[in-house]
Ligand SMILES: [Zn+2]
């Protein structure tokens with residue numbers, strides 16, 4: 632048996648990455664892996680006997696989990712923490728090192744995280760391109776927080792940093808129409824200073840299509856415009872483009888269910904039903920918002 636201890640508030644900090652790595656290293660090749668939780672905290676891991684999973688066993692604090700299910704959460708958290716700390720994505724080798732994984736195992740975990748819409752790899756590679764709101768590639772959506780700089784994957788993502796981290800953030804971007812600079816300061820849950828005065832976030836693809844190709848969606852279809860007039864000019868010049876324009880306040884609001892808990896170990900993406908119900912509750916109805 633491999634076990635380690637901790638408590639609700641600091642166990643992952645204390646046991647990860649070294650403690651977790653040790654446990655996973657020793658258990659990697661065992662078919663039945665048992666993890667005991669107290670609250671959200673993994674306190675014990677052991678292998679070797681059958682136990683049927685049921686809601687009852689879950690509430691008793693004992694859960695049967697596959698290795699990938701167990702380690703996907705810490706790896707997701709590791710990717711986000713790494714982005715936050717280093718302003719870039721970790722490479723696969725850093726994930727292999729930190730979790731004592733073989734290349735194929737680390738790659739499988741990334742694939743699983745991509746399927747669950749937590750990270751996006753550069754197609755055909757093992758390189759992380761995005762872990763929204765973070766982009767590993769420079770974009771027109773620069774975000775400054777404290778003394779660190781990041782790139783949001785799209786205009787919405789640039790705004791969402793403030794919701795995800797709850798810290799003052801400064802967005803430096805451009806009008807999608809005329810490329811004039813747009814500068815927005817977020818503090819205490821709202822935009823406290825904007826230049827020009829009323830920039831918009833324009834989403835030109837309906838919600839149901841966002842994940843058909845999230846790289847193109849973020850890169851081309853979620854942009855800032857300096858004002859309603861700049862948007863109208865843009866639409867006049869591009870008559871096939873349709874979409875929804877959101878104020879900064881609305882963009883902050885729609886960010887809450889997807890982004891607020893992203894830095895937590897137990898983050899789960901809201902379901903389609905939860906999202907549409909939430910959008911409905913803040914007045915975003917209609918075909919555009921159907922998932
Ligand atoms: Zn413009």
Ligand SMILES: [Zn+2]
Pocket residue numbers: 763784785786787788848849853
């Ligand atoms: Zn995006």
